[in-house]
Amino acid sequence: MCKIMEQPGFISIKMGSEALRKMLQVEFRKLDVNQLRPFARACFLGDINIVSKAVLDGTAPDLTGTETPFKLGYNTLTVLGVQRVTADVPDTLKHMDVLKCLLRSNASLDVPDVIGHTALHHACTSPHPHFEAAKVLLENGANVNAQNRYGELPVILPMTGGDVKLTTLLLERGADLDIPDANGDTPSKLAVLFGPQISAVAQRWGRKKTGETAPWEKRQCENCKAKANGLMRCARCRVVRYCSTECQRAHWKAHKPQCQSFSTATTVTLKPELREVPVLGSVSELTREYLGVATPNSRAKPAPGLRPISLASRNMVIKVQLPIESYASLAPSASGELLVYTKKRDFLCTVPRLGNEKAWDAIAQKIRSAGVRGVKAYFAAELKSPSELVVKIADVLAEQPF
Numbered sequence: 001m002c003k004i005m006e007q008p009g010f011i012s013i014k015m016g017s018e019a020l021r022k023m024l025q026v027e028f029r030k031l032d033v034n035q036l037r038p039f040a041r042a043c044f045l046g047d048i049n050i051v052s053k054a055v056l057d058g059t060a061p062d063l064t065g066t067e068t069p070f071k072l073g074y075n076t077l078t079v080l081g082v083q084r085v086t087a088d089v090p091d092t093l094k095h096m097d098v099l100k101c102l103l104r105s106n107a108s109l110d111v112p113d114v115i116g117h118t119a120l121h122h123a124c125t126s127p128h129p130h131f132e133a134a135k136v137l138l139e140n141g142a143n144v145n146a147q148n149r150y151g152e153l154p155v156i157l158p159m160t161g162g163d164v165k166l167t168t169l170l171l172e173r174g175a176d177l178d179i180p181d182a183n184g185d186t187p188s189k190l191a192v193l194f195g196p197q198i199s200a201v202a203q204r205w206g207r208k209k210t211g212e213t214a215p216w217e218k219r220q221c222e223n224c225k226a227k228a229n230g231l232m233r234c235a236r237c238r239v240v241r242y243c244s245t246e247c248q249r250a251h252w253k254a255h256k257p258q259c260q261s262f263s264t265a266t267t268v269t270l271k272p273e274l275r276e277v278p279v280l281g282s283v284s285e286l287t288r289e290y291l292g293v294a295t296p297n298s299r300a301k302p303a304p305g306l307r308p309i310s311l312a313s314r315n316m317v318i319k320v321q322l323p324i325e326s327y328a329s330l331a332p333s334a335s336g337e338l339l340v341y342t343k344k345r346d347f348l349c350t351v352p353r354l355g356n357e358k359a360w361d362a363i364a365q366k367i368r369s370a371g372v373r374g375v376k377a378y379f380a381a382e383l384k385s386p387s388e389l390v391v392k393i394a395d396v397l398a399e400q401p402f
Contacts, residue, residue: 001027005114010151010182017150017182024115031068036077040067043074043102044081046095055105063107073111074102075119075137083128096132103140116148124154124170126161134166138173145174151181159187159198167198171205192373196319199372200399207398214398215239216317216378222255223247236261238315238380239395262382266394268359271387272340272349314383316342318391319402321376322367338363340389343402347383363393370396 001023004016011017033044039061042050054060066073072080082095103109110118117125120142123134134154138144145153155175158166171177177188191202207214220227221243231241234248237259242248260266323336338360341348353360363379371377378397382390 005149010147011149012151012182015182020115028070031070036067037061040072040074040077043077043098045085045092046078046081046098047092048094048097048101049091051098052101055101060105063102063105064111066111066113069114071112071114073113073119074107075099075109076111076113076117076122078102079119079122079130079133079137082130082133083122083125096136099133099136103136109137109141110143110146112146112148116146116150118142118146118148118154120144120146120154121148121152121157124157124163124166126157126163129158129161129163129166131166131169135169138169144170145176145179147179147181149182151183153179153181153187156181156187156190159191159194159202162195162198164197164201167201171201177202177206189373192375196399197401200401203372203399215395216241216400217398221247223251233315233380234259237395238262238382238392239397260392260394262390262392267390267392268362270338270340270351270359270363270389270391271356272351272389273337274349274386316347316381316383317378317397317400318342318347318381319376319378319400320363320367320391322364322371322374324375343400349389351389363391366393366396372399 001020004011004020007015011020033041036044038050039054039059041047042054051060061074063074067077078095078099082099085093085095110120112118120134120137123130123137144155147153153175155167155170155177158170175187177191178186180186188202188206191199204217207217216239218227219229219231220241221231222240223242224247226243228243231243232245232248234240234242234255240251240255240259242251318340319342321339323338336353338351339348340351351360367377368374378400380392380395380397384390
């Protein structure tokens with residue numbers, strides 16, 4: 001373990017990062033909280049009386065220092081405690097009060113532990129990330145882009161755990177999704193592995209950084225910007241949404257130049273195979289299982305079942321996913337079956353290339369050029385009949401959380 005850690009710079013997989021993670025986890029489980037010095041133990045337990053008294057009377061240790069061979073700072077000890085301690089001992093479980101007291105007393109915000117984790121890294125770590133602790137640390141100036149020995153930013157941790165709320169908080173505070181880790185991977189590149197909700201958040205913030213927008217990015221009226229459910233779509237393009245006919249009329253002059261109707265020039269027609277398709281496990285859950293990342297929602301799940309499929313003619317928003325050659329690299333295959341479904345999975349089908357060559361190739365090219373990591377994209381579509389699915393590929397919609 002020491003030999004791996006003695007290497008300079010960030011530690012990549014080739015340098016032994018995965019072996020190091022496992023060894024550190026084993027050693028960390030041996031940490032006995034009862035062996036901590038009184039002040040450190042009080043931080044871990046959230047005992048505000050002991051902590052505040054020691055700070056006031058000058059008996060507290062140097063708050064820029066660390067404890068244990070893991071080099072845990074006092075903010076880190078407090079965060080570790082709020083994630084783990086549940087026993088209601090008198091005067092304990094006041095971790096947020098302890099954290100604020102430490103920060104007022106100039107406890108080091110970004111002191112790294114033995115593997116480079118700051119208190120913010122720990123607050124963002126599954127299976128028990130702590131939103132309030134992360135928020136307090138950020139409000140007091142914690143470095144949102146601090147990198148540990150693996151080159152990881154705090155933001156990759158809630159992304160890995162599928163925590164949209166905490167991921168969004170870090171992005172609002174300036175987390176940079178384009179900083180590479182030791183393996184050269186950036187959070188923006190890895191986002192697609194952690195589920196559609198995380199992918200949608202990452203893509204949305206990427207566009208915000210460049211000033212770009214995408215159709216269906218926000219659930220709001222295009223004219224008055226009111227946010228609501230049940231918005232009506234423009235009957236011509238079926239993409240832009242309005243809260244009322246009055247708003248649609250008021251916005252028509254601005255919308256007309258960009259309004260592309262469903263036509264042979266903007267759509268492709270697919271012949272779906274509507275056989276009942278088993279509900280598929282997600283790439284994100286497979287990724288978390290591979291990485292050994294537990295989340296609050298991790299639990300044994302029933303075997304996949306079959307969902308009823310609606311064949312009624314209708315307009316809808318669909319996700320189209322290319323066949324994957326390798327889930328390790330997410331490399332799309334040049335043949336095979338497209339997987340197509342709605343958010344509620346009340347429409348789910350496959351589309352083989354055989355018999356759909358021209359349309360299949362056109363939509364595949366659009367996904368590769370404008371989709372998420374070149375493997376999936378969202379489109380407006382119309383199911384005209386069980387054998388005719390019209391997909392508007394001229395407008396690639398913003399990533400949706402499904």
